[in-house]
Amino acid sequence: MEPVIASNNLSVTLNGKTVLEKISFAVRAGEMVGIIGPNGAGKTTLLRAILGLIPLNCGTLKVLGMPPRRLKTVRDRIGYMPQRQLFERRFPLSVSDVVAMGLLTPATMLHRVAGVQERVAVALQSVGMEQYGSRPFQDLSGGEQQRILLARSIVRKPALLLLDEPNTGLDFPAQQRFLDLLRRLQLELKLTVLLVSHDLVSVTSVADSLICINRIMHVHGCAGEVLQSPGLEAAYRCQFDLLNTAARMEGDRK
Amino acid sequence: MLAYGFMQRALLAAILVGVLCSALSFFVVLKRLSFLGAGISHAALGGIAIGLVSGVNPVLTGSVFAVTAAMTTGYISKLGKVSEDTVIGIFYAFGMALGIALIGTFQGYYPELFSLLFGNILAVSKQDLQLMAVVIGLILLILVLFFKELLAVCFDEEMVLAGGLPVSVLYMGLLAAIGLTVMISVQLVGVVLVAALIVIPGATGQRLCTNYRGMMLISLATGLLGCTGGLVFSYYYPVPPGAAIVLIMTGLYTLSLAARPLITRRRVEIRGET
Numbered sequence: 001m002e003p004v005i006a007s008n009n010l011s012v013t014l015n016g017k018t019v020l021e022k023i024s025f026a027v028r029a030g031e032m033v034g035i036i037g038p039n040g041a042g043k044t045t046l047l048r049a050i051l052g053l054i055p056l057n058c059g060t061l062k063v064l065g066m067p068p069r070r071l072k073t074v075r076d077r078i079g080y081m082p083q084r085q086l087f088e089r090r091f092p093l094s095v096s097d098v099v100a101m102g103l104l105t106p107a108t109m110l111h112r113v114a115g116v117q118e119r120v121a122v123a124l125q126s127v128g129m130e131q132y133g134s135r136p137f138q139d140l141s142g143g144e145q146q147r148i149l150l151a152r153s154i155v156r157k158p159a160l161l162l163l164d165e166p167n168t169g170l171d172f173p174a175q176q177r178f179l180d181l182l183r184r185l186q187l188e189l190k191l192t193v194l195l196v197s198h199d200l201v202s203v204t205s206v207a208d209s210l211i212c213i214n215r216i217m218h219v220h221g222c223a224g225e226v227l228q229s230p231g232l233e234a235a236y237r238c239q240f241d242l243l244n245t246a247a248r249m250e251g252d253r254k
Numbered sequence: 255m256l257a258y259g260f261m262q263r264a265l266l267a268a269i270l271v272g273v274l275c276s277a278l279s280f281f282v283v284l285k286r287l288s289f290l291g292a293g294i295s296h297a298a299l300g301g302i303a304i305g306l307v308s309g310v311n312p313v314l315t316g317s318v319f320a321v322t323a324a325m326t327t328g329y330i331s332k333l334g335k336v337s338e339d340t341v342i343g344i345f346y347a348f349g350m351a352l353g354i355a356l357i358g359t360f361q362g363y364y365p366e367l368f369s370l371l372f373g374n375i376l377a378v379s380k381q382d383l384q385l386m387a388v389v390i391g392l393i394l395l396i397l398v399l400f401f402k403e404l405l406a407v408c409f410d411e412e413m414v415l416a417g418g419l420p421v422s423v424l425y426m427g428l429l430a431a432i433g434l435t436v437m438i439s440v441q442l443v444g445v446v447l448v449a450a451l452i453v454i455p456g457a458t459g460q461r462l463c464t465n466y467r468g469m470m471l472i473s474l475a476t477g478l479l480g481c482t483g484g485l486v487f488s489y490y491y492p493v494p495p496g497a498a499i500v501l502i503m504t505g506l507y508t509l510s511l512a513a514r515p516l517i518t519r520r521r522v523e524i525r526g527e528t
Contacts, residue, residue: 015335051416075418082412091284091409092460092469101406106418110399136464152413 002065004029004160004192005050009059012042012049019045022059023217029159032186032193034207034223036200038236041214043196044083047162050194051080064160076105079158079191081149083165084142095140095148096120096133102152123155124148126185143174147181154185161186164196175199179206200227255489260376264495267378267386268481271442274390275451276477277397278435280470281428283456284408290327290429292449293342295436297323297349299371299445303356306364313437316370321433323349328429332422373444373496375485386438393431404428405466442481443496454480454503461510462517476506 003026012020019042027033035043048054050063052071061067064074079102099120103113124130127147132140137148146166153161163182167175183206186193197203203210203223210226212219212235219231226232255261282291301319305312323345331338357364369377378386397404406414407424415421432452439448455477459469484499491498 053415072418075416078416080413080416082410082416090460092464092466093409094465097466098409101402101409101413102417104403104406104414104417104419106420109403109419113402138464 001029003027003062004031004064005194006062007050007059008061010046010049010061011057011059012045012054013057014045014054018057019215020049020213021216023213024059025211025217025220027192027194029192030186030190032183032195032206032208034203034210035194035196035213036198036203036210036226037213037218039198041235043198043213044164046213047080047164047194047196050162051078072106076156077159079153079156079161081153081161081163081166084146084149084168090138093137094133095124095129095135095137098137098148099123099152099155102155105156119155120151123151126154126189127151127181141174142169143171143177146170146174146178150178150182150185154189154191157189158191160192160194162194162196165198166195167197167199167202175202176205182206255486260378261485261489263378263380263383264375264485265482267375267383267442268485268499269478270383270386270390271439271451272477272479272481273474274393274435275439275481276455276474277394277470278431279452279454279456279477280459280466280473281397281404281408281456282432282452283460284405285428287429287432288449288453288457289339290324290342291432291436291452293327293346294320294324294433295440295445295448297345298433298437298440299353300349300351300356302367302370302440302445303353306367307356307360307362312366312370313441316440317434317437319349320437321430324429324433325426328426332425369444370440371444371446372494373440373442373447375442375495378441382441386441389434389438393434396427396431400424400427443499447496447500450500450503451477451480454500454507458503458507458510461507461514464521472510476503479503480506 005027008024010020010023011018023046035046037043045054049056049061052068056068063071064077066074100116103116103119120133121130124133127150129144129147129151137145140148166178170178179202182193185191195203195207204227207223209220209222211217212226212232214235218235219226219229256265282288298316298320301316302312304319305315327338327341327345330336330341357367403419403424407421411421435452436448439451443451455473458476459472462472463469480499480503483502485495487493487502488495488498
């Protein structure tokens with residue numbers, strides 16, 4: 001069976017600087033993969049390359065069987081949750097308005113989107129926020145807003161879901177609740193998930209496998225293997241106790 | 255008051271510009287482009303001066319200059335090497351300097367200059383009004399047709415981009431609309447005050463509403479009340495219409511600051527009861 005994402009020697013250069021170099025990995029259907037690495041490692045760039053938003057310098061990439069130039073044919077099947085701080089928090093939208101924005105595609109330009117209310121209601125129900133449809137988005141807590149943005153990213157019923165630092169700005173219990181919800185949705189909707197995070201502990205608790213990058217790919221494997229690997233310290237360029245802590249937590253979970 | 259033809263034309267112009275500025279102000283505030291509006295309006299002086307010294311209609315040259323400045327600002331800032339406020343700051347000063355240099359070098363009699371700097375709504379001719387109606391109609395039509403996409407771009411550009419929508423085209427279109435609106439509004443309140451028209455209506459709406467429909471309605475009410483109220487006020491009192499329009503709009507925004515806590519308290523009460 002063809003992988004959902006297949007990257008072979010992928011390299012990306014931005015403003016003359018090589019941000020990603022010779023990244024090779026494959027993500028199978030139904031897998032939840034965590035992309036980890038220090039700040040500036042190229043994690044978001046990798047997501048944007050997968051979304052076809054930035055060109056590859058060399059190497060090949062296939063997403064849902066399509067190369068970047070033909071990605072528009074499968075864009076409907078890709079859900080995306082960008083980093084939260086990128087948008088204005090006091091924007092005057094209701095929760096339903098925010099989720100409905102996930103239905104916008106080139107095909108809906110100059111057209112009315114079909115079945116908006118029903119599809120928004122289903123997405124809100126999936127994240128347990130069906131009572132919040134008419135509430136102002138700006139009135140919600142950070143954790144609640146993240147659940148709404150997750151609903152927006154799955155409203156088109158995607159096969160592949162990409163999340164960029166979804167836990168940023170959330171306290172630990174809210175992070176756990178969000179990741180539990182993500183895991184449940186992944187199983188229910190049979191999603192393939194790519195989760196970018198700089199937080200080793202939280203990713204380790206949900207991901208089936210981890211990809212650790214810092215310009216190049218340092219290590220790729222199941223969470224336990226990656227956390228024990230010397231490649232992790234090489235990627236973070238430091239020794240730190242967090243690795244052990246995370247590894248212990250992984251062991252406890254298993 | 256409406257017995258005079260010039261007052262009838264001025265009132266129609268005030269209504270048209272009030273509606274246009276309110277609609278555009280909605281996006282300017284949500285996309286945080288207020289400084290761009292101020293920058294473009296002042297940069298337009300360069301284009302106006304080119305028209306004045308060359309004998310071409312200064313509104314036309316100013317429009318071309320304002321649209322070019324707005325789109326260039328957007329393009330350079332999208333490249334990511336220079337921040338948007340830096341580009342705007344440079345265009346702001348460059349346009350003003352170019353205008354002052356041209357008018358100073360080619361010294362002559364420019365009766366329209368004072369009107370374009372401080373506005374003269376009472377001088378709007380029938381032809382001006384017709385051209386204004388066509389351009390405003392086109393801008394409003396584009397805003398209506400692409401409303402949901404523009405709203406999404408203002409909220410979360412990255413998500414819209416990932417959805418495959420032509421974000422750059424939408425954003426550049428919005429910037430071009432801001433440039434044109436600035437020049438249309440210059441005839442009412444002048445280069446110096448025009449930024450207020452594309453910022454205050456949307457800012458007032460945002461203060462009072464938590465949904466975009468309400469924000470748009472309040473923005474529209476503020477724009478129309480400000481433009482028509484300022485005109486009427488200046489008819490009865492010796493205050494220039496441009497200044498009166500901006501002062502009334504500022505008064506409405508101040509009222510919204512006072513009303514916000516009351517509205518917030520009421521919303522909390524309603525939620526508590528339900």
